[in-house]
Amino acid sequence: MKPFAYTDSIALAELPDHLDENCRPIAGGTDLLPRLKAGISRADGLIDLRGAGLSDAITKRDDTVSIGALASLSTIRECLLLQRLYPMLPQAAALAATTQIRNRATLGGNLLQRPRCWYYRDPDLTCWLKQSRDGPPPTAGEPCPARSGRNSRHAIFGESVCRAVHPSDLAPCLVAAGAQVRLRGRTGERVVPIDRFFREPGDDHRRETVIHATEIVEAVDLPIPAGNTRSVYVKSMERSAWAFALVSCAMQIEFDHDAETIRSARVVLGGVATIPWRLPGLEAALRGMHPGDEPAWDAIQEAVSSAQPLAENRYKVRLSARLLGQALRTLGARTGASRGGEM
Ligand SMILES: Cc1cc2nc3c(=O)[nH]c(=O)nc-3n(C[C@H](O)[C@H](O)[C@H](O)COP(=O)(O)OP(=O)(O)OC[C@H]3O[C@@H](n4cnc5c(N)ncnc54)[C@H](O)[C@@H]3O)c2cc1C
Numbered sequence: 175m176k177p178f179a180y181t182d183s184i185a186l187a188e189l190p191d192h193l194d195e196n197c198r199p200i201a202g203g204t205d206l207l208p209r210l211k212a213g214i215s216r217a218d219g220l221i222d223l224r225g226a227g228l229s230d231a232i233t234k235r236d237d238t239v240s241i242g243a244l245a246s247l248s249t250i251r252e253c254l255l256l257q258r259l260y261p262m263l264p265q266a267a268a269l270a271a272t273t274q275i276r277n278r279a280t281l282g283g284n285l286l287q288r289p290r291c292w293y294y295r296d297p298d299l300t301c302w303l304k305q306s307r308d309g310p311p312p313t314a315g316e317p318c319p320a321r322s323g324r325n326s327r328h329a330i331f332g333e334s335v336c337r338a339v340h341p342s343d344l345a346p347c348l349v350a351a352g353a354q355v356r357l358r359g360r361t362g363e364r365v366v367p368i369d370r371f372f373r374e375p376g377d378d379h380r381r382e383t384v385i386h387a388t389e390i391v392e393a394v395d396l397p398i399p400a401g402n403t404r405s406v407y408v409k410s411m412e413r414s415a416w417a418f419a420l421v422s423c424a425m426q427i428e429f430d431h432d433a434e435t436i437r438s439a440r441v442v443l444g445g446v447a448t449i450p451w452r453l454p455g456l457e458a459a460l461r462g463m464h465p466g467d468e469p470a471w472d473a474i475q476e477a478v479s480s481a482q483p484l485a486e487n488r489y490k491v492r493l494s495a496r497l498l499g500q501a502l503r504t505l506g507a508r509t510g511a512s513r514g515g516e517m
Pocket residue numbers: 198199200201202203204205206207223243244269270271272275278279280281282283284285286287288341342343344389390391392416417418419
């Protein structure tokens with residue numbers, strides 16, 4: 175492992191002045207340290223966010239719930255306020271990783287963890303995504319070896335050359351909740367809607383978010399949902415613990431006063447694209463329906479029909495549809511609106 179300088183004594187206000195491509199922030203270290211050890215990522219210096227006074231608190235004020243970037247996945251899992259207002263979020267935290275990792279891993283790090291693509295994680299290989307400051311220098315050859323290689327875990331949606339999937343379980347839930355990400359940089363604070371915080375990697379931008387090297391995530395703010403709102407997170411894994419999502423689904427639905435008709439929905443898939451993948455067509459189609467209606471199933475089939483699977487991951491299309499159906503049925507059952515449709 176290449177040596178690096180380490181400090182935990184830089185105050186929050188000065189932190190952005192010290193950060194750049196060579197000097198990176200570290201929180202729980204559960205993603206960054208393995209990357210540094212393997213030589214996949216490089217840093218000459220690390221600044222520990224735990225010494226900077228960054229918040230790990232979950233607080234409610236007026237119409238917003240704020241989660242500090244240092245909140246651990248265990249804290250998110252156990253928070254009664256989140257369980258009441260956004261049950262999908264604690265459910266996602268509970269299904270992520272292991273107890274030990276959840277105790278250490280933070281919200282900020284979870285959103286900014288890098289892909290688990292086996293080509294990306296292999297220190298002896300390079301690829302299109304690693305051809306950045308974050309990895310070894312470019313080599314000639316196929317830009318994305320996953321496209322014609324082993325791609326059973328890879329993306330089925332998206333335009334990027336990269337077909338790695340976003341590994342976070344929390345991210346789809348935060349997109350479904352309509353969260354905003356509060357960033358702190360050298361010129362102060364900026365707030366980015368989470369839909370725009372995640373961005374598919376492109377030639378000018380070989381990473382999955384819009385955060386700059388001199389910025390940190392300070393907190394994530396969630397609007398308090400209207401009454402009659404329910405949410406759920408479902409995740410398909412290769413084994414029942416300690417596994418990233420093959421496919422996952424976060425769904426938040428606001429029901430009408432009859433508690434049966436869908437007034438609005440936010441529907442996001444995980445494990446299917448380089449970023450959490452929202453399904454606006456399905457969201458629009460669900461408006462006015464009941465969760466158990468036959469047309470809801472047709473709308474789900476329509477939503478996944480635009481997927482472009484690779485040779486080994488066609489199963490993800492069907493799995494996406496099944497998880498969407500399961501999420502809808504679960505929320506319908508909780509409001510008494512399920513009519514036992516065949517989903
Ligand atoms: C065995 C194993 C299984 C796992 N399973 C799952 C799973 O099922 N689901 C899942 O969602 N995750 C899973 N993970 C990933 C884990 O959740 C992440 O590693 C963790 O959330 C990262 O948080 P951290 O605080 O340790 O981040 P770090 O490793 O400290 O940082 C990760 C990245 O984010 C940057 N960073 C961290 N905090 C900030 C901030 N506030 N502002 C700016 N940049 C920041 C760092 O510079 C670094 O690039 C697993 C990890 C392991 C090792």
